Amino acid sequence: MSSTHPLDANDVIKVASLARLSLSDDEVERFTGQLARILDSAAEIAALDLGGLAPTAHPLALVNVLRDDVVRDSLDRDDVLSQAPSVNDNRFSVPKIIGDAP
Amino acid sequence: MSTLPDGWFMVVGLEVHTELRTETKLFCGCANAFGDQPNTNICPVCLGLPGALPVLNQRAVEYAIRIGLALHCVIQDSSFHRKNYFYPDMPKDFQISQYDIPINGPGYLDLPGGVRIGIERAHLEEDTGKTTHLGGTGRIHGSDESLVDYNRSGVPLVEIVSCPDIRSAAQARAYAAELRSILIASGASDGRMEEGSMRVDANVSVRRGEDQPFGTRCEIKNLNSLRSVQRAVEYEALRQIALLEDGGTVRQETRHWDEDAGKTHTLRTKEEAYDYRYFPEPDLVPVTPTQAFIDTVRTGLAPMPAERRAALVSLLGEPNDAQIDQLLAVVEQGLDHFVITAVNAGVNAPLALTRTANELAASDRSLDNLDAEAIAATLLLEQAGDLSATQSKAVLAEVIAHGGGDPKAIAKSKGFEHMADGALDLVIDEVIAAHPDEWERFCGGDEKLQGFFTGKIMAATKGQADGKAVSAGLRARKN
Numbered sequence: 001m002s003s004t005h006p007l008d009a010n011d012v013i014k015v016a017s018l019a020r021l022s023l024s025d026d027e028v029e030r031f032t033g034q035l036a037r038i039l040d041s042a043a044e045i046a047a048l049d050l051g052g053l054a055p056t057a058h059p060l061a062l063v064n065v066l067r068d069d070v071v072r073d074s075l076d077r078d079d080v081l082s083q084a085p086s087v088n089d090n091r092f093s094v095p096k097i098i099g100d101a102p
Numbered sequence: 103m104s105t106l107p108d109g110w111f112m113v114v115g116l117e118v119h120t121e122l123r124t125e126t127k128l129f130c131g132c133a134n135a136f137g138d139q140p141n142t143n144i145c146p147v148c149l150g151l152p153g154a155l156p157v158l159n160q161r162a163v164e165y166a167i168r169i170g171l172a173l174h175c176v177i178q179d180s181s182f183h184r185k186n187y188f189y190p191d192m193p194k195d196f197q198i199s200q201y202d203i204p205i206n207g208p209g210y211l212d213l214p215g216g217v218r219i220g221i222e223r224a225h226l227e228e229d230t231g232k233t234t235h236l237g238g239t240g241r242i243h244g245s246d247e248s249l250v251d252y253n254r255s256g257v258p259l260v261e262i263v264s265c266p267d268i269r270s271a272a273q274a275r276a277y278a279a280e281l282r283s284i285l286i287a288s289g290a291s292d293g294r295m296e297e298g299s300m301r302v303d304a305n306v307s308v309r310r311g312e313d314q315p316f317g318t319r320c321e322i323k324n325l326n327s328l329r330s331v332q333r334a335v336e337y338e339a340l341r342q343i344a345l346l347e348d349g350g351t352v353r354q355e356t357r358h359w360d361e362d363a364g365k366t367h368t369l370r371t372k373e374e375a376y377d378y379r380y381f382p383e384p385d386l387v388p389v390t391p392t393q394a395f396i397d398t399v400r401t402g403l404a405p406m407p408a409e410r411r412a413a414l415v416s417l418l419g420e421p422n423d424a425q426i427d428q429l430l431a432v433v434e435q436g437l438d439h440f441v442i443t444a445v446n447a448g449v450n451a452p453l454a455l456t457r458t459a460n461e462l463a464a465s466d467r468s469l470d471n472l473d474a475e476a477i478a479a480t481l482l483l484e485q486a487g488d489l490s491a492t493q494s495k496a497v498l499a500e501v502i503a504h505g506g507g508d509p510k511a512i513a514k515s516k517g518f519e520h521m522a523d524g525a526l527d528l529v530i531d532e533v534i535a536a537h538p539d540e541w542e543r544f545c546g547g548d549e550k551l552q553g554f555f556t557g558k559i560m561a562a563t564k565g566q567a568d569g570k571a572v573s574a575g576l577r578a579r580k581n
C-alpha cells in the first residue's frame with residue numbers, strides 16, 4: 001500500500017486475512033472505501049514539509065516510565081485455568097500446532 | 103580453514119536471543135524463574151488480558167545497556183513496537199519488541215583469534231510462552247493438542263544481531279562461544295543454552311568468490327548448543343553448494359535444524375513468511391537513558407573475557423598451544439578466578455591452569471559457590487609433594503563436591519598420608535620380585551610394561567605413591 005498505488009479490494013482482503021477476519025464481499029467494498037479515505041487523510045499530512053521537526057515517538061510528553069525489579073504476586077493458577085476453554089496437566093490446551101513459532 | 107569445496111565461500115550472520123537475569127518479567131511483576139510449576143507466574147499483563155498495562159522493568163533496561171556496552175554498541179534513545187502474529191505461545195497475538203530504534207545500535211565483538219565481527223543491533227523484547235506438542239512423539243500418543251505454559255511469556259530478552267561477517271562454521275561457533283562468555287561476564291544473562299536461556303539462529307548463504315555478492319540466504323532455527331551451531335552452519339552451506347553445483351537455485355526460506363538427523367529441513371518459504379505489521383506500542387513511552395546512567399553502568403561492568411584471557415596469559419608468561427586452549431576454556435566457563443586465587447596463594451600458574459581446566463571444568467556440579475581458597479590449598483599440597491597428582495585430583499573432587507573444605511583433613515580421611523621414600527622403595531622391590539619375567543622384558547626394552555609396574559605399585563600403595571617417584575624408582579632399578 002505505497003502511496004504510488006491506490007488501495008484496492010485485494011489490499012483489504014490481505015489485511016483482513018492477516019488479522020484473521022473473514023469479510024463478506026459487501027464488507028470488502030465498504031472497508032475499501034473507508035480505508036482509502038483514512039489513507040487520503042494520512043497523505044495530506046505526509047505532503048507537509050516537516051523536515052525541521054523531530055519525529056514523534058509517542059503522543060504523551062513522557063519518557064522512562066519504569067518500575068523496580070520487585071516480584072509481585074501472580075494470579076492463582078486454578079482461577080486462571082478455570083477461565084480457559086480447555087486445560088490439560090495445568091497447561092492451556094490448544095489445537096495441535098504445526099511447525100515452529102515465528 | 104574452510105571445509106568447503108574449492109572456490110566456495112560461506113557468509114554467516116547470527117541472531118542470538120538471551121534471557122536476562124532479572125527477578126521479574128519485562129513488563130509485569132511476575133517472577134522470572136526457570137523450572138517453576140507451569141502457569142504459576144502469570145498475571146493479566148503477561149496473559150494479554152484486555153486492559154492490562156505493561157510497565158517497563160528498570161533492571162532489564164540496565165542489563166540491556168550492560169550488553170550494549172560490552173559489545174561496544176551505540177546506546178541510544180529507543181521505543182517499543184508490536185510485532186503481530188498468531189501463535190498460541192503469545193497470548194496477546196503480538197510480541198512487544200523494538201523495531202526501528204533499538205536500545206543498542208551498531209557495535210562489534212572481537213573473537214579470541216583477533217577477527218572482528220560487527221554487531222548490527224541488540225534490542226529488548228519479551229519472550230514467549232512454552233508450548234509442548236503432544237501426539238506422535240509426545241507423552242499422550244495420538245493426541246492432537248498442544249499445551250501452553252505462560253511462565254516464560256514476558257520474560258525479558260535481548261536479541262543480538264551480528265553483521266554478516268562470519269566466514270566459517272568454526273567461526274560461527276567461536277562467535278557464539280565468545281558472545282556467551284561476554285553475556286555471562288556482564289551479569290545480564292546466565293548463558294545456559296541447555297535451559298534455553300541463550301538461543302541461536304543462523305543466516306547462511308554461499309558464493310563462488312570472496313569478492314562476489316552475497317547469495318540467497320536461509321535462516322536456520324533451533325540451534326541449542328555451540329556444537330549444533332557449528333554442525334548446522336556447515337551442513338547448510340554444503341547443502342546450498344550441492345544445490346547450486348547441480349544447477350539448482352537456493353530458495354530464501356526458514357529451515358529447522360534436526361540435531362539427531364544432522365540435517366536442516368524447510369520450515370517455511372519466503373512466500374509463507376509472516377507479515378508482522380509492526381506498529382508503535384501505544385502503551386509504552388520512549389526509553390531515554392541519561393549519559394550519567396550509562397556511565398554508571400559502564401563503571402560497574404566486570405572485566406570482559408578478552409581482558410581476563412590477557413590476565414591469564416601474563417601469569418603464564420609464554421603459554422604453549424595446549425595452555426592457550428586451556429585458558430580459552432577456563433575463561434569461557436568463567437573459572438579463571440580459581441587460577442588467579444591459586445597463583446596468588448603461591449601455586450605455579452601451569453599447575454593452577456591445568457587442574458582448573460581439567461578437574462574443575464569437567465565437574466558436572468555447580469561451581470558458583472566453590473571456595474577458591476580450598477582449591478588453592480589443595481594445589482599447594484600437590485605442588486609441595488605432599489599429595490601425588492592422583493591424590494590431589496581425588497581431594498579436588500571432594501572439595502568440589504562439598505563446595506570447599508580443608509584439603510589436609512580430606513587427604514587424611516582418605517588415608518593419603520605422604521609416603522616416605524623408603525616405604526615406596528620397599529614396595530617397588532616387592533613388586534619387581536613378584537614379577538621376574540615381566541621385569542626382565544621391561545629391562546630388555548619393552549616400554550609397555552612401565553604401565554604394568556606402575557599399576558601394580560599404585561595398587562599396592564592404594565594410590566598413595568607419587569607417580570613421578572614411582573617412575574623414577576623403576577628407571578633407577580632398570581639401569
Ligand SMILES: [Zn+2]
Pocket residue numbers: 127130131132143144145146147148149256
Ligand atoms: Zn505477569
